[in-house]
Amino acid sequence: MAKVPLTREEMVDLYGPTLHYTPAGGFKTIEEYDRLVATHCCFCGQQCGINLKVKDNAVVGFEPRTDFPFNKGKLCPKGVKRYLQGSHPDRLMYPMKRTEKGYERISWDQALEETVSKIKEIQAKYGRDSFAMLSGVSLTTEKSYLVGKFARLALQTANLDYNGRLCMVSAGAGNKKAYGIDRASNHWEDITKAKVIFVIGTNIAECFPITTDYVWRARDNGAKLIYADPRMVPMARTADLYLPLRPGTDSALLISMLHVIIRDGLTDEKFIAEHTSGFEETREAVKDATPEWAAKITGIPAHQIEKAARWYGEAETGMILHARGLEHQTKGVENVVSCANLALATGKIGREGCGHSTITGQGNGQGGREHGHKCDQLPGNRDITNPEHRQYIADIWGVEESEIPGKGLSAQEILNEIHAGNIKGLLSICFNPLVSLPDANFNREALEKLEHYTVIDFFLSETAQHADIVLPGSLQEEDEGTTTSGEGRVIKINQAITPPGEAKKDWEILLDIAHRLGRGKYFPYQNTKEIFEELRLASRGGTADYSGITWERVEKENGVFWPAPQTTEKGKTAKRSEDLDTHHPGTPRLFEGGKFYHPDGRGHFNAVKWRESGEVVDTEYPIWLTTGRVVSQYLSGTQTRRIGPLVDQYPNPRMEIHPRLALKLNIQDNDWVTVKTRRGQITVRAMVVNTIRPDTVFVPYHWGGKQSINMLTQRALDPVSKIPEFKVSACVVSKATPEEIREGEEAQRLSGKTEKLPVNYGINDRRREFSR
């Protein structure tokens, strides 16, 4: 029974989150450093270039890295303060085992032995697939590749999935359906050349901040900005056209825009005829989707929908950007292909200033999912159910094809099966599902049912607190490898320091376990570069072809865009990575000349009919609830909720509510309010703002425990991408009762503790500065 052994208060006391403010060595020495390491930010998918200051094997600060072309020195507050996660008091430094009284330190030997014997015991008793693995895309691509191989060949389980499942799998699935490949269609420079930029379901200012500069550069050149979102987020404020759509109605808006474009003859008939298929069905499907019809569903005035469609349709070049707002739905894939339909119908793809791109929320969301820790994929974006694909990877791995397990369950389904008692054991690495998956109470119950749980992580996240064995892994700056940014650019993460204490590099831990499972012969690596070399071979010929990319090239060229396939016969048949060629320049812009990645070379239209979300409002739960991020926090907050200056910027979750709704409910700014859905309730403070739809409330999701809005969201899944419906729930909001306020206050108290600060630091003064 993997129950947390101590009270929440005791756990916070022992393992944090502790609000860390001081750089290693203290503020006095911040300017002194031994060397600068050019690397990248460990957070969102923009993967900004950054220099880390290193002194005595500790990261002591940052210096802008102006030579990296994507961000040219620009950083968001997370990037600026990311260095504070190093030398952090909560850092896990040695292996631990759970006891009645909390965690006790044990040796690596014991920790690994217990993990391995449990894996063997559970698999012998209940079958191989009863032991599952969950992985994260903060890992480098090398590690993701290794995890994929590890789960299939060492654990020999089909049940491996990753936290990108909560991120952009809908975009991935939609892109594959439309274009036959799963990547942003363009490098970001194309944004600056677009004449119209259509942003839907993404708060780019807070989730992808550097992208705002690309949008501004386009606008300086005269581009129009259309922004669709239930909230008037910072970029929407300045948009030329703002469309405040109701949560969950994205496809109605998109279908209707296509209707107008077809009706007004704004389609690119030549492009459609030469480079696409399926247009007739799509034209038929949007026949009745008039702006008046869509206005009733979305709440956007019909003439605004017409305007948006005409602006996009008439412009010579145009770019569509979207993110989780539209993807985190049971209709995520339909929403994405609806965007693709717009791009294909107007021929705004595959040329300068045109494209359709998703914004990658997680650091290595792009690279991570291409190479194999996704339940249905093998390296190179290969399909695990395709016999040829399986055979190719089996040859690279040196196993029989039959030895590679089949398609496994997705992340939420794994938790569902744990809850149902069918999966008994779990190994996870850098994934905090208790905060990031919907319906947290259900998932907590699931974790409590596990017979064994081993976690590899660097902080004891909310989920990790359920583990039986804790293995201290590595931070991004403690290892080297590559990641792939939201643009599709493969970049190099450089090692700045070595793991502290007894902590180890993640890949070394996985290798140790594999050896102890008797499967060591499949994992002969001496370093991560060797893993990359194998990955090059394994990805060759797949859609995500990295075979022409080398670490050296990545460093020299400041990143290489995949695909970079083989160009010579020798490379195409090579058995060793040394024989692969590196002539291909990389592909910043996909689909040039209207060439798509489906076998027929065409872009595919996918007819979409409007349908409602998994849960709709009713008299009992009359308000739409939607969730998202704030700029100072990242994902489940495992890292950022420990960085003092970032916490001070937005210390606790708040609920945004429009004054009209607030008045109805007798709520004033800063009042404690209780938000409740069919799955749970939380009590937070209200922020009464004109910048949200009056039928919708918004709560950011980065917090755990009783501050976790994901206790309220639903487990309903998109049928194709298996992404849960985070962005649409029906809720009821009320002024909090005294008892609920006490709970809310306690939750705030337990959300973190402040480290002891140096004198003369002026913390209170500082807190005032940063809290908004």
Add this chain to the structure above:
Amino acid sequence: MSEMRFFIDPIRCIGCKSCMQACSECATHKGKPMIHLEYMERGNSTQTVPMVCMHCENPTCAAVCPADAIKRTEDQVVQSSLKERCIGCKNCVMACPFGVPRYYPEMDQMLKCDMCYDRTSQGLKPMCATVCPSEALFYGTLEEFQSRRKGTPINTFDFGMQEIKTRVFLVAPDGYVNLSMDVMHHLDGRFEDGAYDHLDPFSHLEAMPMSGGLL
């Protein structure tokens, strides 16, 4: 060579506070940001306004300092108070027309933005303008600004009888910008009969007049 200038363009500001976080990294004011970010009024808008020292040609803060603690360099950068001289009288805090200098009791000294003198004097950009994701803060020449950006840079301000010329430019947007915003203005008639064909979340609630504005 044209002189490097500092530009503040609040319209582009996304309120991310990168500038504050980066400024607070500076060795001379450890942990404290010298740039301030004001919310217009969060209830009505997501508009934010970053504020650095404007580096006036005739700095009022220096003029009123009885201890002569505030110096201006040859390249027109107005410095923080000199530690040995600052007597903590807060005259500068009161006098600055832009509300920039702050007095820090735990250090007993006035500190303010010195345009990252350690960096700008070495040919680097100031920390805040380097990191600002949206280029709401921009450091470059006036020509560079005008060649690629919209808006009108202004560096002359009237405060009653006092005309102040500054080294830092504030960017005035082209045309009228509505800073107060309400999603209601962009919606269909939310409370009109039959406005929605799906379940109306407010059907059981009484309708309100569509007057707009805050309550």
